[in-house]
Amino acid sequence: MKVFIETERLVLRQFTDEDTDNLFALDNDPEVMRFINGGKPVDRALIKEKFLPKIISYYSKYENYGIWAAIEKSSQDFMGWFHLYPALENAFAVELNLVKNDEIALGYRLKKDKWGKGYATEGSRLLLEKGFNEWGVQRVVAWALAENKASIRVMEKVGLKYEKEFMFKESQLPNINSLELKAVMYSLDKSIYQSRWVL
Template sequence: METERLRLRRFTADDLDLLIELDSDPEVMRFLTGQATPREEIKNVVLPGMLEVYGEHPGLGTFAAEEKDGGAFVGWFGLQPTADAATVDVGYRLNRRSWGKGYATEGTKMLIAYAFTEIKVERVVADTMAVNHRSRAVMRRSGLRFVRLWHEEFEDPLPGTEFGEVEYALERRTWEAGRRA
């Protein structure tokens, strides 16, 4: 899959170090876990889980994103299955060097279009912490609309958890209407 500036591909076992570097940046992980993901967890849980989705859910998964010009690793974009077969969850995680360049919106828009045209789902959703304003802006620029705010209880909450989680979504018919306009 490609956008104007990005190439998305499936991860392979050879991409372990890319994921370790990405998940080692405390700012990248700020609204996710608040800390670096241990190497052994990425090696034994995270990456194998990513690879497993490709086989179990054709067309879905987490895709490595690289700049078309030079091939630099940007991060990843994902379309994940949900409990509802007609709905997929879109997500992204970019390295700090790639922030502020429009890549998150570019890749997310492409995956939303892919979800509706190739996977033929009816709904795309995304969620984040309410205080993650940059991610929420990406969701809005990508065409997703605010659906709800909710609160969860966590044993060891991250700063900002008290403000809740937010969900954004886009229905196929709304997306199609926007393309015709």
Template sequence: MGGVVSEVLLETERLRLRRFAGTDADAARLLELDADPEVMRYIGPFARESVAAYRELIRVWLPFYENPPGGVWAVEERATGDILGWVFVRPAPFHRMASAIGWTRDTELELGYRFRRAAWGHGYATECAGPLVRAALANPAVTAVVAVALVTNRASTRVMEKVGLRYQRQVELPGYADPGAVYVLSRAEG
């Protein structure tokens, strides 16, 4: 499924998912997103400190785009072109705590998302994550889509449920007081 990747992966009624280009503008938007303590409340202190550091992060993401719908996709509002946040589908073992969670199979893809506070409560995460989950499971090489969020992050786990993932179990996450809630949708269920 590899090859040249279009800048735009998909469009919904309100949103456009496009590749991050590695420009200063994209990197600055990521820096701004992660600088909001409320956005990072359930994620932790993993923000980078400069536009250059986010340009490098975007470079690290480039291999994910080789197998669409894999990638970290900028979520733009179609009407304005504003970046509201991002959504990704990537191999689950790439997660920084994959071993603690038990994600060892490259055939499982992790779903993740992060949005500006002003975008919360509008259904944007569900609107763009749903098509990504369906596209991922349409690939015969993918056995499941998985996700994790702190059990206290009910808004995030609710998105997982709305796009069809099912609660599987709790897991202790190193460095966090609250456990993680692991969700999964296997090919057989999808």
């Protein structure tokens, strides 16, 4: 297990080929996937042959950016993942002209039994701290469907501010009700992040 970084309660480690079942279980919980694909089942072969290899490819492509498996220290349970990577890696965001060259995208997906325990906030805060203070990140962005109130609360808790509304295309999220395609984008600049720590 190659540990990337740790918080008080979490280990963020690199994914391996052995994580197919972990991702399959995560992505086949209808409640976890409610605001991602409408809660539809995800094919195991797609995870194994497409999604997981793409995740692993980030580790050789970037020194400090990627998607990392989140492990709960107390139980050693796989509990989901966090990502911090160039926003241009997100095809939907590029298609919508939502992001720029220097923007880094923050995101997370956690198992339902780990919700409401502050893990998403804890992991996101650590990535922001490392990104802004050590990795040269200048601007972080994140987005979520407007109905995904829990994810938006995490963005706000870690200091990101509302920037704008936008609409996903029906072709991008075909299993989401067309009335729920409205989304919000949040952002945080390094100068604003660091000004909070100036006495």
